[in-house]
Amino acid sequence: MGDGRMSTRDFLLPDLGEGLSEAEIVEWRVAVGDVVTVDQTVVEVETAKAVVDVPCPYPGRVVALHGAAGEARPVGQPLITIAPLDGGDGPDPHATYREEERAGSGNVLIGYGTGHGVPGRRRRRPRLSSAPGSAVPGSAVPGSAAPESVAPARPGPPAVVASGPSTAAQPATSGSPVVPGPSGTSGPSTTSDRSAVVAPLVISPIVRRLAKERGVDLASLRGTGPGGVIRRADVESATGAPAARPAAVPDAPAAHVGPAPTADGDVIVPLTGIRKVIADKLSRSRREIPEVTIWVDVDATRLLETRAAINAASPDAPVGVLALLARICLSGLRRYPQLNARVDTEGQRIVQSAGVHLGIAAQTDRGLVVPVLRDAQRLTTGELAAALAETTAAARAGTLPPARLTGGTFTLNNYGVFGVDGSTPIINHPEAALLGVGRIVDKPWVVDGQLAVRKVTQLSLTFDHRVCDGGVAGGFLRHVADCVEQPALLVANV
Known part of the structure; x- marks a missing residue:
C-alpha cells in the first residue's frame, strides 16, 4: 500500500499450479492509465504447463505494470499496481518507488536480481x-560501435505514464x-x-x-x-x-x-519455456529412476471388434481404442497397485496412491504434455472416452489449467499414432510406470494352430525397479495383454 495522497494496491502474481515458481508475460491486456474492473483479465502469462489469463481482483486505475512481454515474473511478486478511483488526484510516485525499492529493484529492472525469483534466471528484455528504416531509442545504429544503452542499477523515481494526446x-x-x-528519469534522452x-x-x-x-x-x-x-x-x-x-x-x-x-x-534453438521444462523433467527421470522396459506382442483383433460393437450400440457416444486401453490399465492397476505409486526419496519410502490419476501423453505444438484424468477408476468406459477427447483437445489448444497437467500416478502413451511399433519411453517423473502402445497392423499370427492374418500391436511397460520386481511388472503387462486379446476378461474384473 502506498503512503502518499492516495493508497495503491499491488496485485501479486498468484500461485498458478503445483510446483510452478514463475510465469512469463506473453501479452498485457491493459496499459498504464486504463481503468479496470474486478476480475477483468489484465495479462496473459505462460507457465511451464500452460498459457493462463490472469484476472485482477482490484478495481481502479492502472498506475504501474511490473514486467514486459517476454519477461519471467516470480510467483508472489508485484504484477500490476492499481489506484482506487474514489478521491485524490493521483498516486504519489515517490511512494510507488519506495514500494518497488522494498521489492528489491527500481522500475527499470523490476523482478531482476531481487532474490525472490529462481537463481540464474535471466530477464529477456x-x-x-x-x-524497417526507422530508428529506435537505445538501439545501435548501423556502422556505430556504441553499445545498446543499459539501465542503471539505481534509477530515480519512476515517471507515471499517462494516456492521452501528449503521449x-x-x-x-x-x-x-x-x-x-540523463538524470535517471525514464523517457527518451533526446x-x-x-x-x-x-x-x-x-x-x-x-x-x-x-x-x-x-x-x-x-x-x-x-x-x-x-x-x-x-x-x-x-x-x-x-x-x-x-x-x-x-x-x-x-x-x-x-x-x-x-x-x-x-x-x-x-x-x-533456445531451450526455453515448455521445452526447457520437458528437458529438465526427462533428465531428472533418467538421473533418478532405475527404469526397466519389458514388452509383448498381442493380437488386438477382438479388441477392435469389441470397439465396433460398442459404437454400433451407442453411435452418439463413440469409444476409441485408447479409452478401452485405459479401462484395461485401470483393471491391471487394481490388481497390481505397486505400479500406481511414486518413490519419496527424501522420506525413503514408496507411496502408493489411493486413486488412479491417469496421465495421457499428448503431442502438441508446444511440445509433449501429459494431461491428467483424476480418479479415473471412478469413470465408466464411456465417461473415459469423453474425458479423453475433451482433455486431449484442450491440451492441444493450450487451454488446460496447470492443475490439469500435474499429479499423475500412471501414464498411458499411444506412440503408435506416429507409425512406430515399439519404444522404450522415459517415465513421467515422479510416477513409477508407463504403458506404451504401438501401431496396430496386419501381421501373420497363429490362431488355434492355423496361420492367419490378425491385427497385432506391441505393448511396452517401463517401470521403476525400486517399486517392484519383474514378477509384478510382468504380471501387470500380461494381464493387460490378455485383456486386449480377450476383452471379455474385463467383465470378470469389473
Missing part, C-alpha cells in the same frame, strides 16, 4: 522495434521498455529520439513473429493500438486470417524471432 510519441503500452534519461518513434511501432515479440511468418511488411501497416502500436489483429487483418491464440507456440527471446542461424549455418 523485449526490444522496442519500429518499421502519442511515447505510447503507454504494455510491453514498452523504460529507457533511462528530441531526435522522441521523434524517431512516430513510425509504426511493434512492441510485442508475438506480433513480430506473426508478421514474419505471414510475410507482412510492418511498415505498410497502421497500428490500431495506443500511440499507433501494431497489434496482432492488425497483422491478421492484413492477411485476412482469423485470430489465432499465441499460446500454442512458446515465445522466442525478444532479440530475434525463432531459431537463429549462425555464420556456419547451424541453427540455434
Whole structure:
C-alpha cells in the first residue's frame, strides 16, 4: 500500500499450479492509465504447463505494470499496481518507488536480481522495434560501435505514464521498455529520439513473429493500438486470417524471432519455456529412476471388434481404442497397485496412491504434455472416452489449467499414432510406470494352430525397479495383454 495522497494496491502474481515458481508475460491486456474492473483479465502469462489469463481482483486505475512481454515474473511478486478511483488526484510516485525499492529493484529492472525469483534466471528484455528504416531509442545504429544503452542499477523515481494526446510519441503500452534519461528519469534522452518513434511501432515479440511468418511488411501497416502500436489483429487483418491464440507456440527471446542461424549455418534453438521444462523433467527421470522396459506382442483383433460393437450400440457416444486401453490399465492397476505409486526419496519410502490419476501423453505444438484424468477408476468406459477427447483437445489448444497437467500416478502413451511399433519411453517423473502402445497392423499370427492374418500391436511397460520386481511388472503387462486379446476378461474384473 502506498503512503502518499492516495493508497495503491499491488496485485501479486498468484500461485498458478503445483510446483510452478514463475510465469512469463506473453501479452498485457491493459496499459498504464486504463481503468479496470474486478476480475477483468489484465495479462496473459505462460507457465511451464500452460498459457493462463490472469484476472485482477482490484478495481481502479492502472498506475504501474511490473514486467514486459517476454519477461519471467516470480510467483508472489508485484504484477500490476492499481489506484482506487474514489478521491485524490493521483498516486504519489515517490511512494510507488519506495514500494518497488522494498521489492528489491527500481522500475527499470523490476523482478531482476531481487532474490525472490529462481537463481540464474535471466530477464529477456523485449526490444522496442519500429518499421524497417526507422530508428529506435537505445538501439545501435548501423556502422556505430556504441553499445545498446543499459539501465542503471539505481534509477530515480519512476515517471507515471499517462494516456492521452501528449503521449502519442511515447505510447503507454504494455510491453514498452523504460529507457533511462540523463538524470535517471525514464523517457527518451533526446528530441531526435522522441521523434524517431512516430513510425509504426511493434512492441510485442508475438506480433513480430506473426508478421514474419505471414510475410507482412510492418511498415505498410497502421497500428490500431495506443500511440499507433501494431497489434496482432492488425497483422491478421492484413492477411485476412482469423485470430489465432499465441499460446500454442512458446515465445522466442525478444532479440530475434525463432531459431537463429549462425555464420556456419547451424541453427540455434533456445531451450526455453515448455521445452526447457520437458528437458529438465526427462533428465531428472533418467538421473533418478532405475527404469526397466519389458514388452509383448498381442493380437488386438477382438479388441477392435469389441470397439465396433460398442459404437454400433451407442453411435452418439463413440469409444476409441485408447479409452478401452485405459479401462484395461485401470483393471491391471487394481490388481497390481505397486505400479500406481511414486518413490519419496527424501522420506525413503514408496507411496502408493489411493486413486488412479491417469496421465495421457499428448503431442502438441508446444511440445509433449501429459494431461491428467483424476480418479479415473471412478469413470465408466464411456465417461473415459469423453474425458479423453475433451482433455486431449484442450491440451492441444493450450487451454488446460496447470492443475490439469500435474499429479499423475500412471501414464498411458499411444506412440503408435506416429507409425512406430515399439519404444522404450522415459517415465513421467515422479510416477513409477508407463504403458506404451504401438501401431496396430496386419501381421501373420497363429490362431488355434492355423496361420492367419490378425491385427497385432506391441505393448511396452517401463517401470521403476525400486517399486517392484519383474514378477509384478510382468504380471501387470500380461494381464493387460490378455485383456486386449480377450476383452471379455474385463467383465470378470469389473
